[in-house]
Amino acid sequence: MSNPIRSAFASGEGIFRLAPCWVPRSFCIPGRRIKLHPDDYYALGAARGGLDERWLGSATAADNGPLTAPNEGISHVVCPDGELVPLSEAVAELGAELIGDRLWKTCGAWPVFSKFFDNLGPLPLHIHHRECHARLVGQKGKPECYYFPPQLNNYGGRFPFTFFGLEPGTTRDQVRRALECFTAGDNHITDLSRAYRLVPGTGWDVPPGVLHAPGSLCTYEPQAASDVYAMYQSLTDDQLVSESLLWKDCPPERRGDIDYLVEVIDWELNTDPEFRRHRFMPPVDAAPAEEMAEAGIHDRWICYKSGAVSAKELTIQPGRSALIRDAAAYGMIALQGHGTINDMPLETPALIRYGELTRDEYFVSEQAARTGVTIVNRSDVEPLVVLKHFGPGNPDLKLG
Numbered sequence: 001m002s003n004p005i006r007s008a009f010a011s012g013e014g015i016f017r018l019a020p021c022w023v024p025r026s027f028c029i030p031g032r033r034i035k036l037h038p039d040d041y042y043a044l045g046a047a048r049g050g051l052d053e054r055w056l057g058s059a060t061a062a063d064n065g066p067l068t069a070p071n072e073g074i075s076h077v078v079c080p081d082g083e084l085v086p087l088s089e090a091v092a093e094l095g096a097e098l099i100g101d102r103l104w105k106t107c108g109a110w111p112v113f114s115k116f117f118d119n120l121g122p123l124p125l126h127i128h129h130r131e132c133h134a135r136l137v138g139q140k141g142k143p144e145c146y147y148f149p150p151q152l153n154n155y156g157g158r159f160p161f162t163f164f165g166l167e168p169g170t171t172r173d174q175v176r177r178a179l180e181c182f183t184a185g186d187n188h189i190t191d192l193s194r195a196y197r198l199v200p201g202t203g204w205d206v207p208p209g210v211l212h213a214p215g216s217l218c219t220y221e222p223q224a225a226s227d228v229y230a231m232y233q234s235l236t237d238d239q240l241v242s243e244s245l246l247w248k249d250c251p252p253e254r255r256g257d258i259d260y261l262v263e264v265i266d267w268e269l270n271t272d273p274e275f276r277r278h279r280f281m282p283p284v285d286a287a288p289a290e291e292m293a294e295a296g297i298h299d300r301w302i303c304y305k306s307g308a309v310s311a312k313e314l315t316i317q318p319g320r321s322a323l324i325r326d327a328a329a330y331g332m333i334a335l336q337g338h339g340t341i342n343d344m345p346l347e348t349p350a351l352i353r354y355g356e357l358t359r360d361e362y363f364v365s366e367q368a369a370r371t372g373v374t375i376v377n378r379s380d381v382e383p384l385v386v387l388k389h390f391g392p393g394n395p396d397l398k399l400g
Contacts, residue, residue, distance in 0.1 A: 005093045008079040014368030017078040018361040023053040023062050031118040033152050033218040040354035057331020058113035059088040063227040099329045100366030112309045114222040114389040121158040121237035125213040134228045136251045144223035145303035147203035151335045157216025163193040165270040179258050186235040203281040205305035209266025222309045222389040296320030310394045316384040321376040326369040327395040330388040334360040337384035339377045
């Protein structure tokens, strides 16, 4: 086949192998838990900042300001001849063949991605806009979910706690006064919030419009295909936050208008007195425990409270194999162990140089997912663990 995308699609029988996609953030210090070589965390230079994110199954470009590189944040398909093709081009070429009729008709794109977020300290309290506000700057709203993989959290970083929302009873005037003090040093906006200790092996649902300051655990983060945000905290972990990030994704005519920043906040969600009960996500078995034990697997929902995205953690026990069927396309990353997926190597590297290829990440088309993929654990002692993220309306997600 002359078309490299269709050649790769055919040779993988509906499964794409993906190259690692590293994304820098100028305001972050890498936590060094995402397997990148120690010499490469600043491979793009000091001006770009540290490589503290790896984007997974992404057809979405990162928004990192004027220095953003072409296709930054977009995963690349590894073709049989070694050519790398942006996943966004593969989605455009294959459409429903890749992501299924349902998502192609409703979204016309792969509407989600996931990432490993790996920061040494906490992020500033910030917000991802709801659809109505994101649309004003030509973007989409951004719901997201968190899961903290034990395999990537051998230490907790400087602050393994996340601030979510606002204390019940907080007033708009209190928030307005904090935002007015953004350029005066510490605006103390987290005085109005509440921090929760982060526990490896659990997660949180973060709807758009909810203020949050992610803590320093390494985080698996399935989310809608958007990079819209605004920073509401001026000083975090002894680092000042640029005022330009306060007004990021603000319509030009509302720039400087504190009332607009307050308007972006979903007040009901932020001041929910039962925020933890509504947003915390302990894993939930995807099938009866006895049935999974007999099959040699452990399949769990790890992100399941958002209608925009969902995710699973799948474990194949040592020496076992399983035919795994899902009702929707997904991106997947191996966290632990080694084996095969439909006879293609599946292995978790201990160390990755910037620019190197790996065999830990794949994208599975809807048809391949429905037919079923055979995953084999080639170890007789170590579990094979993978994470999978799905788009909106996953037909398999039927909890409670």
